Amino acid sequence: MARSQCLCQPGRERLLYRGVNGMRIGICVAVLVLSGLVANAAAELRLLSIPGNSTWSDVKQRSVSENTFIELIDLESYEDGIGPIAPARMVPVPEISLALTSDETDAAIDSTLFAFSLNVTRADVVALTDAEREDGTIVEEGTVLIPRWSPFPRSLEAVQLLRRAGITEIEAMINVAESFPRPPGGDKYNKSLNLTALGRFERALTGIRLQEGLGRVFDGDPLTHFERIDRLGEDVTQQWILYVDLGHYFPIRLFRLYPSLEEPVRVSSYTLLRGLPGTETVIAGLSLEDPITGPLAFPRFDRIGDTFPTFIPEASVPVNVEDTIAVVFKPLAQMRYARFDFQTPLDYDLAEMEFFADGFMPEAVYTSNALPLPPATLGRIFWDEEKIGDPTKSRAIVRVRTGFTTEPDVLFRINYYDREVEWKEGASLIDRRLGSATQGQVVHLDSSEFNIEAREVFSAALPEDRQPIRLTREDYIGLPVSVRRRIEPDLEFWSSVQTADKGELVNAPSGRPFIQVEVEFLSQSPEAATVIRNMRLEYSAPQITDQVLGEIGPAVDVIAGRDTSFVLALKASIGPENNGFNRLQVFTPARTEEIVGMEADLGDGQVQVLSPIGIDEGEAGGGQFQELYIADDQFVVGFPTIGPAGDGQARDALVKVRFRGRVINFHTNFFANAFLDTLDADVERHYTRNGILAVGEGALDTLAFFLPQEVEDSDVVDFGATDQLSDRNTLAVIADVSAQSEDLVSNFKAEPNPFTPNGDGINDEMTVLFDVQRLLTPKPVRLEIFDLNGRRLRLIERQLLSGGYSQQWDGRADGGQIVPPGLYVLRISAEADDAGSAQTRIVSVAY
Structure with missing residues (x-):
């Protein structure tokens, strides 16, 4: 369980401690006042924040250039933030005595005036006050002394006039070719x-x-x-x-x-x-x-x-x-x-x-160092934004990746034989090529003897042997420029770069010791820019498991739009430092019809079939599971915590969940999350894509937030052998869509029919169920209620993609009044080029 610092209220204690990289890591601990909460409910949600005890500048990735240059990211102008530069600087007007004459100037003054004259104005320089020229004429306030985009003056008289006119500094454009x-x-x-x-x-x-x-x-x-x-x-x-x-x-x-x-x-x-x-x-x-x-x-x-x-x-x-x-x-x-x-x-x-x-620059990128983290489950990411100029003309894209090494990139150099290599000069490895003459021997990769074979030797080595001899950023910077070569992302020890959405879960692998943040600033106008401030990343440590893998079957030849029996198989690797998990959240393309069953093998080879219990029967005990939540897009099941082995040793647990549901599209990705929920059953929970939000009855804020551990698709079981199901070693399902109708809406039904909206709590609402097909972008889908005279009483419109949906009707018209008993026409339609005809049903309202 984790607790969010950003949701802390006055009166709660906030603790801060320094992480291993000097970043600010926060823990927010709340005193829970509800009765019946378990003792370990006060877990924490930690925050890595930039800036914290370190600034954006402190954690910025070092440039490989040894030259003086313009930094494309402005690290100083925005408090607690960064943005793209506008290549300009303020140049002070030389403080030269106003009584000095041209005959009295010396080499130092002439040198100062010369350096001053090399600048170019960005805007008109106007007199801030009336000023007297050397000939006695008056320059009035507001007079343009230097037109925009013009060189600064070099003459003593012109510089003195600037000082007399109240000008102490001038904004100058920057020559980016030199810098x-x-x-x-x-x-x-x-x-x-x-x-x-x-x-x-x-x-x-x-x-x-x-x-x-x-x-x-x-x-x-x-x-x-x-x-x-x-x-x-x-x-x-x-x-x-x-x-x-x-x-x-x-x-x-x-x-x-x-x-x-x-x-x-x-x-x-x-x-x-x-x-x-x-x-x-x-x-x-x-x-x-x-x-x-x-x-x-x-x-x-x-x-x-x-x-x-x-x-x-x-x-x-x-x-x-x-x-x-x-x-x-x-x-x-x-x-x-x-x-x-x-x-x-x-x-x-x-x-x-x-x-x-x-x-402002049209494009600028900030890249952080590899920031250390403890083995943790990554949560949501937040930041503040400020817009300069037209807010529609600029944006910022945040990306993250996680890895196992301190260098997120692969850096190459040219060796003595003009070959591009990524290892350090003088590096050696054990030759692990099968059948080679030097198998098992130490090989010097830069040796002339292995000039042709060095790449093969390096590629055949174990990852843990290759990584220490690869070039570091410091090694690369120390090389002569003439031997430096390309730099590319490391996709062996690091994940690929993933775009992050503000307030959403970080879509990068958890449990890795390093994370890197990248912010790309894009401006469509030189007058517009976006500023990023106060970046916060949630994480929970330790992880509930080291890793959870999953696959689903059947994975091919599924009939689209038809209820199918699926099996979701999970393999959880749980180490002695992990706390385990007791919740599984599965995101589905349509509402699941039934959770058929669960079974678990806790690593001893014994398969235990779990018995279902109702939601009102308390927490699931040994040998039990319960359906906690079902919605149009997900279901959640709970079961006893699966943790480390009884002797504290690591183990792999195999869990299968059997359910009936349907897919809509040709290709459907199922997603699943594992959680450890440590609160009692009577606490209200909201199941979201970002985690489980626990709130107390009558409480004003969140009591707890459980971060999800994403299930990664992989080969878990042989479905063909165990369940006689098609197997693709993935969480994706390929469906047969040949039987789908041409209409965008299918499987249209309403229940109960008739229904009785009289407020007695029994059949007070009608649920309209339908599938939407072949919509890759949101389109308007309309539900309309008409009386038998054709008069429309109610309109419900939603922007929907392909998927299975439900919509409630409480028997009220658009004005809020209950419609009279009788028969009504329920009509559904989609606004799209190939929508086909609308579909209707007769529904009955009774009392």
Whole structure:
């Protein structure tokens, strides 16, 4: 049993202790005042929360880039929260004496003014108060001093005017080309992004010299430059093409290119092109060695990605007379790929090529470290959201995965023989390949002797032998960039990533020692963003079982829409640290007609058939089971707790539940949960997909919340041998739908008929039963009551998917009045393209 911290009321004691990773883990213990509760009812529901004793920054996964770069996630601006960055920063206006004159400036002041002038405004800079210019004229409050998207001033007089006008800081856009990290495996000479130069360069400018020259164009330092100037005996190439990959899409407002400040020689003719988002296509390869692409350039054409977009021109100037090339994008351009064509045979010089972003990132992802947990049953996940701008233009997607190791990814490197491997340098393993010459011997994976066979040796090793020698994140960061290769999710020791819904159960395997959280922020507008705050994850430890596996039979050749006898088989592995389980919740596509029986084998080979008892006969005792709850979509059975063996040892228990129900669709997945319910029978319970909610009579809040342990589908029994049923080793059933009618509604009936809504507690309501077929998305299904004159008295409309449903009618019209005794027409219909005709039944109301 678990108790929710978020449901604590004043007067209850809240205990906090630090978990092994410094995260906040909370326990909420309530004093239960109802009589008859068992002694161990005050169990706890623990919470792992971010932020708690640790911040979002503390538990963020470390980047593999060694360079300074823009963090795509804003870890500072939102209290207790995170969101996508808007690439901008506040730049203080230099505090220079207002009495200083140009003749009195020194090198330090000039350097300060120069650094200040490299920034670009994000919005108009307006005077906050009246200010006097040097010539005595007055600049009135509200006057625009620097237009938006313009360079900051460099002159002493202009900076002093800013101070006089009350401006102490200015919001500046950020050049994301200089700041963004190169992807793993990027060229070591690229400071910040992937560059590809398509052109035949002079023989003296080969390889690393070319890359170093291009690096100076993206280093954020206007004093470094890349010359394209012919000198005596040194002819250089002026006409060429430069491709730029920023690594992510940014909302770009301004592109800027300018020459060296010392001897400015401008580009006299150019075309700027932008890669269109959504047009990226897979490319065969961009290298000299690629047999399809061929030798595109000399000395080399660096691969910049697996895909390449379609480029469209944004600016083309055949005769350029400006030193600084500036292209403003109105509206903003979502840009990752850019192409710049140098179309002149004349000399020029390149100091900086800049891409300034403006607004929230269209996509940004926060990824946590592997956060440690005790072996636990995972519960619900919660977080708070704040919307900035239009709330329909942004969203956040939360995902989780669980695993057994501290590194959730597989990291690869290139070894001495140019092979991509994921093990550490110098790693060794015992060769477990059957029949190999070195079977049973220790093999050094990087040895030249095993260059060809190293992958086979590694793959044949036991998982517990492979895991310790795999590269860690720290190992990977310590490698030269030139030998780093791809990073991909670890699907051997970790689960796949699962999307989490706020307030719902975490759909990832429980019982694993680590969990990782990922938050993806998506914005359709640069003015809109979503902020995530205060993430809380419920869990209950220890688990009630180590694992519960299940399968259902028959699993094929079931007639859709017809009641069928099913057997659900479970195998529960229960260790000495587990408490066991006594409830089974099974989710079904339609209301179950009957729980036929249960049987259990507690690991001794003796099958015990359990006898049914009524819900009013108290808790099920030894050799008994009871039907606790049946609804349209589920049933719950209770039985004596199945725990560890009497000597405290682990055991595997086999349980079978036999029931009659029906499937509707061609493919149906059954779901099941195991629980340990430790409260007395007289406590009211609500059975939900998230767990069992226990409330007391007259109580204002929840008394207890039991987290489910999900049943995983697997091979449990041989149904063909034990029950003569078709077997697929899964919880999925494949049905024969050939006999289904063309109507979307089938199995339509009403009972009791007649019924007597007179308030005596006997047959006061009629239950309408029906199945809905072939609806994969919710559609309106209408129930209507008409008198014999065709006048509609009652309308009930529900949005439904395929499944079996029931609906009560209490004999009242839409106005709330009881209809007179007599005959009425009950009509059901579905609003869909292939709905077919409506169905009707005559029903009788009597007193």
